[in-house]
Amino acid sequence: MFEAAIRWLTDTIFALGYPGITALMFIESSFVPFPSEVVLPPAGYLAAKGQMNAWVAAGAGLTGSVLGALFNYFVAVWVGEPFLRKHGRYFFVTNDKLDRAEAFFRRHGEVGTFIGRLVPVVRQLISVPAGIARMNLARFVGFTALGAGLWSGVLVYIGLQLGRHEETLRVAAVHTYTRRALLYLLPLMVLVIAVYVFWYRRRRARSA
Numbered sequence: 001m002f003e004a005a006i007r008w009l010t011d012t013i014f015a016l017g018y019p020g021i022t023a024l025m026f027i028e029s030s031f032v033p034f035p036s037e038v039v040l041p042p043a044g045y046l047a048a049k050g051q052m053n054a055w056v057a058a059g060a061g062l063t064g065s066v067l068g069a070l071f072n073y074f075v076a077v078w079v080g081e082p083f084l085r086k087h088g089r090y091f092f093v094t095n096d097k098l099d100r101a102e103a104f105f106r107r108h109g110e111v112g113t114f115i116g117r118l119v120p121v122v123r124q125l126i127s128v129p130a131g132i133a134r135m136n137l138a139r140f141v142g143f144t145a146l147g148a149g150l151w152s153g154v155l156v157y158i159g160l161q162l163g164r165h166e167e168t169l170r171v172a173a174v175h176t177y178t179r180r181a182l183l184y185l186l187p188l189m190v191l192v193i194a195v196y197v198f199w200y201r202r203r204r205a206r207s208a
Helices: 002-016 018-029 040-048 054-091 095-118 127-132 137-165 171-207
Strands: none
Touching: 002 018, 018 040, 018 054, 040 054, 040 137, 054 095, 054 127, 054 137, 095 127, 095 137, 095 171, 127 137, 137 171
16 A cells, blocks of 8 residues: 555656645644655655755755644644644544654654754644744744754655665665664764753853
């Protein structure tokens, strides 16, 4: 079933082009539980076959991700947490997922919008607690773009490598390389958190 979905997405992305990638990644970054792993690797695969440009595909994925994150952010600002907790299940936002996203945001602060883009499940909803907390919009966009751009590039690269060595794009291979990429990115996430904490403490000390 998933292999058929991958084939359909590959054909659809090729037909719709880069706007199709942007639209699908907007959906992935909004409330709809739609995995980016079935959007960008096919784009990278097509790039390996000479039917797309890998850099433009990653840029389209980044654009869609940021727009979807902004959609979630402003929904959270406008309707607030009580509405989401009461009616969120109708928009695929369960209280359990919201609790996880809020706990992640509280634990990591604003830099959590960057780290959260690289964490499954949290990825789609990290924008909600940021909106509820009225996080500075410029910093929100900056951290989101940094995380989304990194993740988009990784997924396109995975598809690019598979397209160079495989005749067909297999879901199992995408999942294997995605998990491996997350392990490689873990030290980077720790480093970013450490730098942010150091900067934040210095700023607080100067203010005091």
